[in-house]
Amino acid sequence: MNVTKAEVHVMRLDDYVPLLGAPEIDELRALAGQLSGRTVQMVNSTAMGGGVAEMLNRVIPLIQELGLQPRWDVITGGQDFFEVTKAFHNALHGGPYQARKEDFDLFLATNELNRQRLQFDCEFTVINDPQPVALIEARSKQEGHWIWRCHIDLSHPNADVWSFLRPFVYRYDAALFSSPAFARQLPIPQYLFHPCIDPLSEKNVDLDPEWVSSVLVRYGIDASRPIVTQISRFDRLKDPVGVVHAYQIVKRYMDCQLVLAGGSASDDPEGEIVLEEVRREAKNDPDIHLLNLPPWSALEINALQRASTVIVQKSLREGFGLTVTEALWKKKPVVASAVGGIPAQVIHKHTGLLVHSIEGTAYQIRFLLSNPALAQKLGEQGHDHVREHFLITSNVKRYLTIFLHSLTHS
Amino acid sequence: MKKADHPFRFVTVSYLTRIENQTATTLGELRDGLEKCSGGSIFYHTFQSLGRHHFLTEGFSNDFAQWVLAALNYPVLAEQLAAPDIRGYLTLNDLRSDLLRITDDYCRSRSEEVGRVAFEPFYFCESVEVTIPHxxxxxxxxxxxxxxxxxxxxxxxxxxxxxxxxxxxxxxxxxxxxxxxxxxxxxxxxxxxxxxxxxxxxxxxxxxxxxxxxxxxx
Known part of the structure; x- marks a missing residue:
């Protein structure tokens, strides 16, 4: 088993000034000035694919530029470990799970192997999500500040899995959640920590319209007709089948195309099965485009979002829903389920439309397709909302703030 | 141009949102929460919410009013809870007292609505402020x-x-x-x-x- 050092792309703070203004960036520098030279370790379970890896990939270089000393470590494990953590993930989201002792044993054994191979000597250690939560065992003395960053919705966790994980969580100094609804009754302080997108990443940077058109041509999508898109992994909790059903209702009333484009992550073995389920429901409709994109498709996803008339995120459960953030940043009207962190982004009738069912999704898609001026207004207000709260610079600011707060309250 | 005897010192401020273990799923629970929650929580849901949603000039600017409308669909109470102008308050306890009075008055006049379960819970939060001199x-x-x-x-x-x-x-x-x-x-x-x-x-x-x-x- 080898420790993976994740690849880090470099972006400079000054690159964000044209988007956010100099004051916001100056204030990051002012806050960071109090933390110069402090060491930070971020740990998660995948270096590529999924929102967490994307965020870390962007946050860490900025923290480094601000004068702190960050390090990013990725735990490793076999296919069986990631099947267990995927089952835990679904169970923590409220899905069915049959507790098995061997699953818990494998989880602990893999965490222990990673604990032995990784080095834990930083002043701030941020453990992301449940997969590496047991690494808190590495905290032999009360040194440093250990923070658990939970990106998933824990509002209805499976009791067996949560009971197993909870004692580890209790030993952290603080827990960070993407929404107040995810927080549990914990004896440690819990903070709201919105995830973020990077406006300068390949997935969000402005694109040449010709490139956008070329992507549509490549995937056989008609640019002259409305495009309804959901970008998500092929995961049951994202309800891609429900999106197909909503599209089929819309299609009875108006012409449109549906794009379901999903990446894949190394810690998600379930994607192929779900994609097959969606194919069955799509019934060879030529206006349904199912795109199983590889992890290096950020520019293509960006183009698909920019080309879309309406963007949907019909998740049944959601951590935060960074694809919603991406859509809002691109000033797109969004129809999204009122689950997880989505209501923090989509303020109903102000920055998008919230829905609770397939029928509601279909109705709001039709409403937006029929009212382009309102759709545009929602998109613009959504963009402002993201600019203020959900960009990478806000995330860096929150990290600096919790580090400063931890130092003054330790 | 006159020079001041004492300079204006700009401050850099940053906030963390601390999630409290207190929630409300009915109007009655919101009322109790208003009474018991920290001053930091009153601050977060009124002063801070105005800053958080500052890009909007429509809708309610405090979280209590917004929740009463969106989760309970009580527009009259929502308008009343949104009415206090935070610029008129010198202490959070004064603001809390007014919010409580408004809620109590409403609960008395519409007792049948006090126990109705909201569409989604209200989560009490509070602000943790970190300031450093600019x-x-x-x-x-x-x-x-x-x-x-x-x-x-x-x-x-x-x-x-x-x-x-x-x-x-x-x-x-x-x-x-x-x-x-x-x-x-x-x-x-x-x-x-x-x-x-x-x-x-x-x-x-x-x-x-x-x-x-x-x-x-x-």
């Missing part, structure tokens, strides 16, 4: 203008609105300094009258720039 300070109005250019929205909100609680006065950091240090009571008053409910934070800041520029040109 690098710039101003001794004159010109220097103040330059400093204002380098202030983020959050820090502007801190000086312009949050300062009322800190000062315990019906004014703000900017107006206080204009009046006491520069002898400019008219500018102080105009600044204090900028309406934070009908302007975005950017809009409020643009107005302040206009007033300062007018004063500099006079």
């Amino acid at each position: 690098t710039s300070e101003a001794w004159t109005l010109e220097e103040f203008r330059r400093g204002l250019e380098h202030l983020s929205n959050q820090s502007f909100h801190y000086h312009f609105l949050v300062s009322r609680l800190r000062l315990g006065l019906r004014t703000n950091d900017f107006s206080l300094w204009f009046e006491n240090e520069l002898g400019l009571p008219t500018l102080a008053q105009r600044t204090n009258y900028i309406d934070v409910y009908t302007n975005t934070v950017e809009g409020a800041r643009a107005k302040l720039f206009t007033f300062v520029d007018r004063e500099l040109a006079a």
